[in-house]
Amino acid sequence: METIPIDQINIHERRFCISYPLYDEVLFLSIKRLGIIQPIILLNSSPFLIITGFKRLESAIKLGYTKIPCTIVDVSEKEALLYSIHDNIKRGLNIVEKAYSIEKMLHMGFGTPETYETMTILGLEPHEKVLKNLIAIAYAEEPFKDFIITRGFSMKNIETLLSFDMDERRHIIQLFSSRHITESSVRETLQMISILKIKRGQIDFNEIIDARNMDDLKKRLKKMINPILSSLEERLKNIKHQCALPPNMDIKVDPFFEKEYIDIWIRAKEVQEIEDAIEKLGRILENGHIRGIFELTKD
């Protein structure tokens, strides 16, 4: 290990940099308190090129350091990139960093077998489709990268997000940002937005941007994609409202209005409750409400 002046390092050259985001508050505070414990690795060239330690150097410069502890190695550029990737693996890479690693490997001319091997080491499926997604992530806009890292999205959801253009992604990120989301609710919502886009050719985000929460958002999207089903649900709700069923009675209809039959549910603790329920049922039948339910799917 040696210590060299920072001005002998090309701090703008990031060909081996896979870190994202570059600024790390925790690391900054640690270096401020204890200094750089682990030396950075530099490629022996003039000026020196950083292989690992971009974040440490960034913090050091911010703290006014003029010299930095380092290890200088004499390896090929390809080797240097692998040093960078493998040195960072132990801290756990986020998806953008994985994407950078793979994109830089391809850019430096690594072949498919070596790239796939690294993808496997990084816990990624060695598949052409995944590779394509990683490259798209590497080149995506910063808000998108920040968003997928913060939310820890699965590759499936990232892939769906990537299928939208940048402007649409901006709206979608805005939709999700202030709401409580889960992996499955995102998947479901993105699928609905995708279908809507195919059906209409474009999405008018004004129709959904003010949704109160994810449930409201899904409800609105469903209404746009499934107008008939939504209208049937509404009509059923109205009929049931007119029936004014007591809490111990219910009329259960297939959620998709597929089944030919309905279930009439009565809960009773004593004979009187059954008699009351039957009487109520008689009135509902007489008023044509049950017929109305049966006819919902026959229009």
Add this chain to the structure above:
Amino acid sequence: MNLQRINFVEAKGNIVRDCPGTKNHICCGYKTIDLIEGCILSCSYCILKTYINSPYIKINRDIPYILSQVDKAIEREKHHILRFGTGELSDSLALDRKYKLNRPLIEFFGEKKKALLELKSKWAYIKHLIPYLNPFTVISFSLAPQRIISQEEKRTSPLYKRLKAAKNAQDQGCFIGLHFDPIIIYDGFERDYEYLIDDISRTLDLKKVIWVSLGLLRFPPKLLNHYIEEGRKNLLHGEFIRGEDGKYRYIKNERIKVFKMLYNLLKNKEEKLFIYMCMEREDIWKEVTGMALKDNEALTGLFDKRIKTLYGGRL
């Protein structure tokens, strides 16, 4: 035509099976012969993508073994006239010009005279089969408006060729089958289907159409993502729900409307046409045809009646 690799395999196990049908829907008791597994045609909606997990097309070359299974099935059946088809896991005709797989089957059914073979296809080439055709083979074509053929049924024959081949089969003394399946709801589909049915009635002798099937687009959930990824506007135009069998299908109101429209258009052309719905519910049958079909057995009975009407004592 793509050059998908063909693997010839030894026939093993049950090559002749009951058409799987679908839960809580009325099915017709069809028998499938898995002569070929996989397809060289490239229909965007094809469910084989989810059923067959192989990059190759498999051809079962042990024809005597297959025929012995068909024979056993025919001999075992005491109540119904069996209908067999090779179009479940492949297109019946697309590879036939090259591999000539249907000829022994056609000859077998012609000699047996106890059951029917249906060759169901979107590939309109039957010239090589003409010398061997007999009334016990039904040549069937899947039909759709040319717009759908062009956009969703890549590598298949155009409509006019399918109709021409169907006419040719009729001229050879064969009954033909027509399959409107999958029917796709898209902007302007009503008018396109009206024109299609006009074309059919002008080209073909509807009295020599043994059956017409109607089946609206339905697909397993896995395919929804394919359709989204490929931006299939035609396929995603309608309103889908998850059926009781887990498949996506158009919402019931829409199915009833479309079936009624097509049923009436077809019946207006030929009142005696035998029209059935593939994998549909009891109440849809009632709404569309007025018939109260309780189960699969009832539909199989209708097929028996139809065949007896057309074949009389010959079968």
